[in-house]
Amino acid sequence: MSAVQIDRAAVIGAGVMGAAIAGHLAGAGIRCLLLDVVPHQLLPDEERKGLTISHSAVRNRLAEQGKQRLVRMNPAPLYDARFIHRIETGNVEDDWERLSEMDWIIEAVVERLDVKQQLLSRLEQVWKPGTIVSSNTSGVSIQEMSKSCSPSFRQHFMGTHFFNPPRYMKLLEIIPGDMTDSSLVQDMKQFCEKRLGKGVVIAKDTPNFIANRIGTYGLMMTVQEMVSHGYTIEEVDAVTGPALGRPKSATFRTLDLVGLDTFLHVAGNVRDRALDESERRAFDIPELLQKMVDQGWLGEKSGSGFYQKVKGASGSVIKTLDLQTMQYRERQHPVSSSLQAAKQAKGTASKIKALLGGSDKYSKLAWDVLKHVLVYAAEKLGEIADRIEDIDQSMKWGFNWELGPFEIWDAIGVEPSVRRMEQEGLKVPDWVKERLEAGTAAFYRELEGALQVAEGKGYRPLDTPPEWIHLPRLKRSGGVILGNSGASLLDIGDDVACLEFHSPNNAIGADILSMIQQSVDIVEKDYAGLVIANQGRNFCVGANIMLLLMEAQDEEWDEVDRIIRYFQDTMTKLKYCKRPVVAAPHRMTLGGGVEVCLPSDRTVFAAETYFGLVETGVGLIPAGGGCKEMLRRMSDLAGLEQDLTPQLQSLFETIAMAKVSSSGFDAANLGYARPTDRVVMQQERQIYEAKQSVLELNRAGYSQPYPAMIRVTGENGAALLKAAVQTMLRGGYISEHDALIASKLAAVLSGGAVGENTMVSEQHILDLEREAFLSLCGEPKTQQRMQHMLSKGKPLRN
Missing domain, CATH: 1.10.1040.50 (N-(1-d-carboxylethyl)-l-norvaline Dehydrogenase; domain 2)
Incomplete structure (x- = not known):
């Protein structure tokens, strides 16, 4: 646990990099003050508004412009646009004294030694002893820029070189100066890893660092x-x-x-x-x-x-x-x-x-x-x-x-x-040849499941926190309970099992579904709970549509029906597991990958998780329980009295437009995340945190979920949605085939041919899903979309 506690930070310099650092801090839940210099003249727009050079909007203009850029930039520097409100803007004249209130001050001004020296000298005049100060420099000497400061200040000063863009580039180089407190460096390393999700290395104060x-x-x-x-x-x-x-x-x-x-x-x-x-x-x-x-x-x-x-x-x-x-x-x-x-x-x-x-x-x-x-x-x-x-x-x-x-x-x-x-x-270099002569040529080796790294002529254990669960090494050290070509069930300790996908692109096929079914049986009998996670490039890009396309082209409709039933039955079995199930998705989690997560008791998202039911992009609708699970959540949230129509329209739009979250935080905006779900900034900790959620659910006295009735809008709701679809079609915003897919989705999400506020079973919605999916599989244009996705890797609009 890091001894550093940072709740408020300031960034001096609101250029592209400084503003982006403020955005990343805001994403980590840190309130941030963003400062820049005071402009010397009015802009034409400011003159038209009657503002003077002394008006706060003018004096804070550069910082405010840096802040507003964060909302417009693509890719987005913010995990969630709402986080922009965690950033306050000011200027280095009116707000300089406020720096004494901060826990961490980051200098991000121009890469000139003289400018940085002057800034630090002025900063020390308001610096509160104990406050951490760092420079986001890519190569200016930490020692040189701080050499005129007091020993106490220099003990709390270091380089923190964020790579651009800070949200997406994992590296953060921490560069101690010659007087920086070594324990503070380690505390900051731990803080930046866990709270900011960075990959931190300790660099020497040399040109351009590492x-x-x-x-x-x-x-x-x-x-x-x-x-x-x-x-x-x-x-x-x-x-x-x-x-x-x-x-x-x-x-x-x-x-x-x-x-x-x-x-x-x-x-x-x-x-x-x-x-x-x-x-x-x-x-x-x-x-x-x-x-x-x-x-x-x-x-x-x-x-x-x-x-x-x-x-x-x-x-x-x-x-x-x-x-x-x-x-x-x-x-x-x-x-x-x-x-x-x-x-x-x-x-x-x-x-x-x-x-x-x-x-x-x-x-x-x-x-x-x-x-x-x-x-x-x-x-x-x-x-x-x-x-x-x-x-x-x-x-x-x-x-x-x-x-x-x-x-x-x-x-x-x-x-x-x-x-x-x-x-x-x-x-x-001689040290490399000396290792060769000593018979320890390799720079890394694995011993009893632990990684070791070269030191001198021998090896030392790699400094890896125990919270970083590494599935491949765990497998090599005998942690496999059961496995097949698509997935493995692993023992990750404390009586918790982990289901890992490892098919090509982690696409879901019969092998993964079979392993899910077997895993539930094993976990219910022998384990405290189940984590669903992997450490592939992406969590899961969806179901194996190549198999579906082949069966559809051969008109093997009974086989397509069997595949979808098997998927639905597997997700149902996962949902009603007698032990807690926690999903830990990361990066691309699409279609069937989402449907694996939705039945879980909790979801622990990585910050970089792009989560969405995207089946309409290949001419289909979610049919592995995705519609059913989202409808159940909607019905539970609304209770017995609240009008379902606004929530239905939002859900329909999310699925019909194949919306994908821009981050793990954004998943909540699309209705995919529940209040009990959480986001982990440091992806290396994600499986550990998911395991802790399993144990927490057990400690709280976990009870198996039970099937529930779902309140639906019925034919009235379907008519409302289909009318919107026709408006879009007449306006030229969607194609005829888009309208067909959307109409079938509308029928499923409204609960079919029933009256308004009818309570229907989960199986009723699953049957509607499957019927709509089967009919769409037979459409030539859907098959064209599936083929295009397989060959080109992107959706076809036809």
Whole structure:
């Protein structure tokens, strides 16, 4: 438990980054004061309103503009737009004294040492002893900016480098100064991990810290390889993207997003401050990049960079810069045996090995880039960070690499790669070779289910909090109770079992449904309760629509009916389990994935959960109990007297428009989350927190749910919804097929051919779901939508 308690924070500087940090703090439930400088002149709109330069709306304008940007930006910096009210705006003149009321003050002004020094000097005049102060700098020295401050102030001062955008980029580098209280650093690490959901690493006070130091070096090496060997931009990006375990933006799309001017500033920081002459030369600005900046080709923000988006008659076209002519041309798509082998390989380690194992020029490019990065990371251990895992995690959390440098080294084999590096004249750090000689070459190893990491010539346990339950390691250490190709039931301790999906994309098929049925039987007999969770990229993208499409195309209607009945029966069995069931969804949780969560006693959402019944996007309606569960919640909430119509209209709109929550918090706005459900900021803790919910329900004297009658609006409600559908159709907002799907959904959600306020059984709604689903499966346009989703990965409007 962190000793730090932060309820109020201030951010000084309301630019893009400062405002986004305030937004993230607000999302974590922290009240935030956002300050910026006072404008020196009125805007035309302010003049028209008759405002003066002394009016508070004018004086707070810059901070207020930063705050309002948070609501308009896409992707949204806020988990929920309502959280904007947790941010108060002000200015650094009128509200400066209020900084003494804060628990944490974050400086996010321009990246200039003199400006930051002046701000800290002024801040110390109102600073309350004990208040934490930090700088969101990407590379300015923490020691230098605070060297004129008092020892007491410096003990409470550190760097907190948030990566942009703070909500979506997990990495937070904490950089202690030479006098920062070490216990405070650890307390802040724990606080930022648990409360803010960040992945925190402790960095040394060196140029660009960890992630930007290695990432910038890697980009420099890549540009140098491209220029010296004549590779095209597309060739480099084909190699340095997913084939190498990195994002699709690869090298040059990333540079365009960052901005070439920003990148050169970051690179220049190392070149100017690094102690080693050879390292400074590695950060010399390539002539190509300098020429592009001089011409204003800065990337996305200027409209042109390595890529250029051009509007054409049939839509936008992406063109690529030809480095020979310095003109933009049509994009090319490199093809080679090594790239194809990497694409076909399963898992990041296998992809990298397949790419490096080829004999074409793309294999050579991958190796020539990678070998320098691996050696550089090894050289910087001890200088930029003390721990191997901090370097690896920095690159994964800050640059979205699938594997960190030392994990990659393990994947390709330390001994053969070092041998090849030395044959090619590369100097490998002595400590790496000493580990080879000691027979402990690998940087990580697993021992009795626990991960260990290299230290000296041996290993030490990886510092992992006990609350971080890691399912793959648990499985390898014998924690599997039962399993099949689609799912496994695991023992996660304290008499709680966890049902883990592991089918392709975690799509629900017969194997997962069978495992749910068996899991309920086992848990009722031998366990205190069940958690439904996994640690895949997404929780569940829905049901296996390929199987449904094949059966529908073959007109095997009895088989389609059997599949849907089996799904419904399985969800019913899950709902009426005699032990508590807690679902823990994360990221994409769609369609059938939602229907697995809805029967649970509680749902523990990850903050980044995109949750919604999206079946209409493939021409269907929810038929695994999703409509029934949402109707039951609506009926329970309304009681016996309240008019159901407004809630029905809202529910109909949510499902018919396939609305998906923008976060775990937003799920409540769509009616998917109950007051008893909760959101966990730190995803690593999610399964642990779900387990605690199971135990809490048991301690409170859990009793098995019972089937309930559901009050429905009947034919009157259906008529109201269908009239709205026809209005949309006549207005050209939806297609004929959209109207057909919506009309069938309306009939289900209104309870069918019954009177208003009729009480119907859960099975009645399930039968309506299944009948509507079956009829839609037979529609050619629905089958077209399903086929399009399978082949293109996005909805078809027909």
